[in-house]
Amino acid sequence: MARKGENEYFTLFVKMSEVALRTHKMLTEILTDFEPDKLSEQLERLHELESEGDRHTHELMKRVAKDFVTPIERDDIIALGRELDDITDNIEDILIKIYMYNIKSITPEAMDILKVVGQCCEKVNNLVVEFPNFRRSDSIMKDIVEINHLEELGDDLYIQAFRSLYAKGGDPLEVIAWSEVYRQLEKCCDTCEHAADVVECVIVKNT
Incomplete structure (x- = not known):
């Protein structure tokens, strides 16, 4: 049994x-x-959540620095902590880019990818809830595989969104803006997969 x-x-x-x-x-x-005029206020609210995540990250790193014994290798704790923190950071950066590029309306393609990002986040949450039992868990590897599948779906949606954006043409500034937002959305899926990869490596090294 793990100690407290x-x-x-x-x-x-x-x-x-x-x-x-x-x-x-x-x-x-x-x-x-979506209400563009409220973006500044909404960014502040979103940043409060990002700051909460940072506090958890700092607490994690302090523990790694002072504890003589850790339940898994220090490098794995640090790697997973950084990936989990990056998920929140990358989600916040979506709204930052929308604000920076003064985007006035949201595309259906963006919402489709954002839905997959949410599914990835849910699976990552399931993964870390189950993580303490990784040696006996029947579901943890299934969640890792599912996150990989969702990341591939996110890639497919990203490619199609990009193709649609450039096929339609239009205002070059708008094309540039959405190119950056789509990249950021896809990056969120990638980071969820990276977190799952760290957990998978821990399982392989410890079983």
Whole structure:
């Protein structure tokens, strides 16, 4: 049985993944009822969640620095913590880019990819909730495979969104803006897959 101090690592992983889920939910609500004039205020609200995630990350790193014994290798704790933090950061960066490029309406393609990002975040959350039991879990490898499949779906949607954007042409500035937003959306899926890869490596090394 893991000691209390060791369990704290897994608890922090869950807290970080929950922040990512809440950040995605807030972003989805903002883009569903999109009001460009309110973006500045909405960015502040989203940044509060990102800051909460940062606090969990700092707590994780402090524990790694001071604890003599850790439940898994230090490098793996640090790698997973960074990937979980990056998920939240990358979701926030979607809205930052929308604000920076002064985008006035949201494309259906963006919402389709954002939905997949949310599914990835949910699977990552399932993954870290189950992580303390990785040696006995029947579901953790299934979640890793599912995250890989979702990342591939995100890639497909990203490619189609890009093709549609350039096929339609239009205002070059708008094309540039959406190119950056689509890249950021796809990056969120990639980061979820990276988090799953870290967990998979831990399983391989410890079973």
